[in-house]
Amino acid sequence: MRVVIIGGVAGGMSAATRLRRLDADADIVVLERSAHVSYANCGLPYYVGGIIEDESDLLLQTPESLHERFRLDVRVRSEVTAIDRGAKTLCVKDLSSEETYELTYDRLVLSPGASPVIPPIPGIERALPLRTVEDVERINKVVVQQPSSAVVIGGGFIGIEIAENLRHRGIATALVEATDQLLAPLDPEMAQLVTNELTRNAVDVRMGASVVAVHSSSVELANGEYLPGEIVIVAIGVRPDIALARAAGLTIGPRDGIQVDALNRTSDKSIYAIGDAAEKLDALDGSATLVPLANIANRQGRVVADHIAGRSVRPVPTIGTAIVKVFDLTIATTGWNEKRLRAAGRTATSIHAHPRSHAGYYPGAEKMALKLVFDPVSGEILGAQGVGSVGVDKRIDVLATAIRGGITAPELADLELAYAPPFGSAKDPVNMLGYMAENIVSGLCTPIQWSDLTDYQSRGYQVIDVRTEKEFVGGHIPGAYNIPVDELRERVDEIKVDHLIVTCQVGQRGHTATLLLNDLGFDAKNLDGGYETWRNSPSARGPLTEG
Numbered sequence: 132m133r134v135v136i137i138g139g140v141a142g143g144m145s146a147a148t149r150l151r152r153l154d155a156d157a158d159i160v161v162l163e164r165s166a167h168v169s170y171a172n173c174g175l176p177y178y179v180g181g182i183i184e185d186e187s188d189l190l191l192q193t194p195e196s197l198h199e200r201f202r203l204d205v206r207v208r209s210e211v212t213a214i215d216r217g218a219k220t221l222c223v224k225d226l227s228s229e230e231t232y233e234l235t236y237d238r239l240v241l242s243p244g245a246s247p248v249i250p251p252i253p254g255i256e257r258a259l260p261l262r263t264v265e266d267v268e269r270i271n272k273v274v275v276q277q278p279s280s281a282v283v284i285g286g287g288f289i290g291i292e293i294a295e296n297l298r299h300r301g302i303a304t305a306l307v308e309a310t311d312q313l314l315a316p317l318d319p320e321m322a323q324l325v326t327n328e329l330t331r332n333a334v335d336v337r338m339g340a341s342v343v344a345v346h347s348s349s350v351e352l353a354n355g356e357y358l359p360g361e362i363v364i365v366a367i368g369v370r371p372d373i374a375l376a377r378a379a380g381l382t383i384g385p386r387d388g389i390q391v392d393a394l395n396r397t398s399d400k401s402i403y404a405i406g407d408a409a410e411k412l413d414a415l416d417g418s419a420t421l422v423p424l425a426n427i428a429n430r431q432g433r434v435v436a437d438h439i440a441g442r443s444v445r446p447v448p449t450i451g452t453a454i455v456k457v458f459d460l461t462i463a464t465t466g467w468n469e470k471r472l473r474a475a476g477r478t479a480t481s482i483h484a485h486p487r488s489h490a491g492y493y494p495g496a497e498k499m500a501l502k503l504v505f506d507p508v509s510g511e512i513l514g515a516q517g518v519g520s521v522g523v524d525k526r527i528d529v530l531a532t533a534i535r536g537g538i539t540a541p542e543l544a545d546l547e548l549a550y551a552p553p554f555g556s557a558k559d560p561v562n563m564l565g566y567m568a569e570n571i572v573s574g575l576c577t578p579i580q581w582s583d584l585t586d587y588q589s590r591g592y593q594v595i596d597v598r599t600e601k602e603f604v605g606g607h608i609p610g611a612y613n614i615p616v617d618e619l620r621e622r623v624d625e626i627k628v629d630h631l632i633v634t635c636q637v638g639q640r641g642h643t644a645t646l647l648l649n650d651l652g653f654d655a656k657n658l659d660g661g662y663e664t665w666r667n668s669p670s671a672r673g674p675l676t677e678g
């Protein structure tokens with residue numbers, strides 16, 4: 132049996148090597164358009180920054196090494212230009228000799244990935260995308276000449292990684308994002324932390340700005356401003372590479388990816404599609420989705436190899452867990468965010484926590500921001516986001532595992548997580564989210580969100596800030612009245628209205644004060660996440676009193 136795989140990187144190479152381990156005799160051919168296979172595309176931005184110094188470190192295997200160990204027939208600089216499904220043949224163009232030839236297959240695996248979206252802007256040809264080793268070589272050729280300025284178009288994962296790495300090279304860098312926040316998988320109050328970190332590291336972040344033209348040494352924005360850009364990188368997103376599949380008459384799904392069944396088979400049962408080019412099943416609502424990430428591409432490569440080899444496979448829907456580093460920050464997400472849930476009309480409750488990465492008394496503890504989104508009735512975890520310098524990765528990975536395992540938000544309180552002072556807290560941040568969720572699901576409290584605050588204030592609710600006077604003077608919500616939590620019992624007569632929103636720095640003292648005030652006969656609601664969450668939210672971009 133001959134199995135031909137188109138695309139020799141994440142998904143394609145996983146499929147090829149797994150299949151060889153399962154079948155010593157299969158005739159396995161891998162066709163790859165670029166000059167390299169099995170390269171670390173996730174490492175490319177760090178090569179631009181000089182963090183990865185040697186290009187050969189990005190090249191995990193070569194056609195020769197793959198032949199030696201796995202007896203794979205790997206052909207680089209070989210582009211498949213057409214699929215004849217009736218004859219089960221491929222038209223392959225050897226890009227070195229420009230010759231074309233025909234290749235037959237019994238099973239075909241498509242793993243052609245996703246192409247960078249290039250906007251139709253005058254002069255865009257000068258903007259460099261980043262997808263392959265050849266792309267990074269083009270970028271590095273300019274970077275080593277020490278250009279004085281750079282513009283990155285697009286504030287997604289790749290855009291911010293590239294912006295960071297251009298700064299590492301000492302290049303004055305602007306990041307232009309058309310929407311009003313960076314990193315779309317985050318909610319805005321979490322994304323603001325990313326903007327702050329980029330700004331702190333001298334990246335000129337332009338939000339809500341669109342590039343209308345790329346000139347010889349600058350880019351022009353829609354507001355008429357010119358940003359200096361000797362080098363311009365375009366990273367506004369990727370779209371599934373479906374040209375070959377579409378031309379072969381395979382069904383394209385609603386998200387413009389190759390439609391596949393639970394076993395990753397296309398509308399032609401001899402042809403599989405995996406990785407960025409294929410649509411996935413969203414674990415939350417069962418809809419078709421696109422998740423252009425390496426974990427799922429590798430996983431699907433293994434699944435199709437198992438299926439081709441006649442083994443039983445377990446279809447796995449996706450929750451889209453992702454992580455990225457921006458200077459000293461780690462940003463990670465899993466599942467859906469609040470924005471998307473609201474847009475889909477799904478009932479969801481959010482909680483924000485700002486715990487330390489480990490016990491506060493042990494050196495090196497750093498604050499992080501965590502957000503959990505869950506169903507307020509069933510407790511089902513719908514998504515989570517984390518931003519911080521230490522320990523975000525493990526919390527989001529635990530939460531992603533919890534989603535996959537069907538653990539509810541209150542049940543996070545029950546997880547026995549490894550603890551000693553250098554690593555965590557006896558009440559780990561994940562446990563804390565569980566305690567908070569339990570309070571809500573059980574009806575003990577009904578905190579409000581930063582996005583609800585203006586509405587409550589307009590309905591006559593008084594904001595009581597229960598932090599110390601020093602903290603209050605350092606910055607507070609406009610209109611807030613300060614009574615520190617420890618003085619609340621004595622000074623309660625100063626509160627002249629019945630309806631209260633209580634706030635503190637992160638929500639913890641506010642929770643204690645809210646329960647006390649409710650006990651004293653007030654209608655009090657805690658502001659979830661406290662001042663810390665509010666001040667990074669779009670609501671705070673109005674008048675903010677900073678002392």
Ligand code: FAD
Binds near residue numbers: 142172422424454
């Ligand atoms: P790819 O790995 O892109 O491989 C597709 C290959 O198919 C390409 O090499 C292409 O040349 C080849 N091909 C396409 N058409 C043809 C044809 N007609 N004939 C022959 N060959 C063809 N994901 C993460 O999870 N974490 C990260 O940190 C991360 N960072 C990234 C950083 C960058 C700069 C990039 C570009 C991607 C990053 N990703 C990351 C995404 C991740 O690399 C992809 O999700 C993953 O590689 C997808 O695997 P794939 O097999 O679908 O496609």
